[in-house]
Amino acid sequence: MSSDSSTSKWADLAPRVLSAVAMAGIAIFAIWSGGVVYQAMIIVVIGLCMWEFIRLLQPEPSTVPIALGVAASVSLLVSSLGAEAAPGIAFSPKIAVLFVAPLVGAILLTSHRLLCFAYGLLIMLAGLGFLAMGPGPALIWFILIIIVSDVAGYFAGRLIGGKKFWPRVSPKKTWSGTIAGWIGALILGLIGMSQGIFTPLEAFLVPLIAFAGQMGDIVQSAIKRMVGVKDSSNLIPGHGGVLDRFDAMIGAAGALVLLAGVGTLIFAG
Known part of the structure; x- marks a missing residue:
């Protein structure tokens, strides 16, 4: 193996490590601070995830991904006012505002509309789940x-x-x-x-x-x-996008919110 190929194999190590340290530092600071700082981190992360997701479905230059990313953050901010009211959160009236970005995306996109709505809503539910769990x-x-x-x-x-x-x-x-x-x-x-x-x-x-x-x-x-x-974006050097780092947690947190809501309906009945 040549030295050039060996060097290229580890070329992204430094940015990966630095990015990982930076992400860990931000997360630890937000969780330790709690309150508004933690909520702000979750709201920003969900907005970025929505932006990256819409960019995947509509890669050509457009303001739609940015607009829907902002809409996702604003919707989550509005809905977060009652996030501490878990476990019945998944079926509370506040859930309606979480449909805004996925539904508007499904209307505006020319393809993958059902996927946009379904996975977009999962991203929103996950955000609400993170806020409900709190730091x-x-x-x-x-x-x-x-x-x-x-x-x-x-x-x-x-x-x-x-x-x-x-x-x-x-x-x-x-x-x-x-x-x-x-x-x-x-x-x-x-x-x-x-x-x-x-x-x-x-x-x-x-x-x-x-x-x-x-x-x-x-x-x-x-x-x-x-x-x-290969990656949802190049936002995080050496790691790809925010969605690449949060995909498993989005699936799990979204499922947790749905389970909490179903459980509330069952035991309330």
């Missing part, structure tokens, strides 16, 4: 679920291998890794139950949150393959 124990446990599922899946997939989960969309993901992610999440849920964090029902629902995170990653990969791009 506290619920958010920490949520992040742990995603991390444990991802780490368990990574090592099981590498060590065990086997049949691919969805080879056409995500060639590296295996069934062994996927199932290991569920098991890791379940173990974490049981640990949380033993500490009084989760009820028995919640502990056994934790793998569903992990699975939603896995599917969030896969769905975003499928969207990028469909439009023929």
Whole structure:
């Protein structure tokens, strides 16, 4: 192997590390500060995710992605006024404002309209979920679920291998890794139950949150393959876009909001 090829292999290491440190620093500061600072971070992140998503569906130069990104942030800001009212948040009247950006996008775009509405709404629900969890124990446990599922899946997939989960969309993901992610999440849920964090029902629902995170990653990969791009944007040096970093959490947080809303309807009835 030549020195040139070896150098090029690690050419993006410095920007990746610096970007990761910067993102971690911003996240830690926002979570530690809480309140308006945390809310502002989530609102900005969701606006950027919506902007990147619409750009994927409509890559030609247009003001539509920017407008919908701003609309997503404003909508989430309005809806966040009641975010602390979980668990019934998913079916409260405030949910209506979250439909604005996905619905307007579905009307304005000339193709992929259903995808725009469905995934766009998932982004909005995820944002509301992050605000509802707040910078506290619920958010920490949520992040742990995603991390444990991802780490368990990574090592099981590498060590065990086997049949691919969805080879056409995500060639590296295996069934062994996927199932290991569920098991890791379940173990974490049981640990949380033993500490009084989760009820028995919640502990056994934790793998569903992990699975939603896995599917969030896969769905975003499928969207990028469909439009023929590697990253959602080049906003983060060495990492791609914001959506590339939050795809699993968007799937999991959106699912969490829906589960909370369904649970509220069931027990209220």
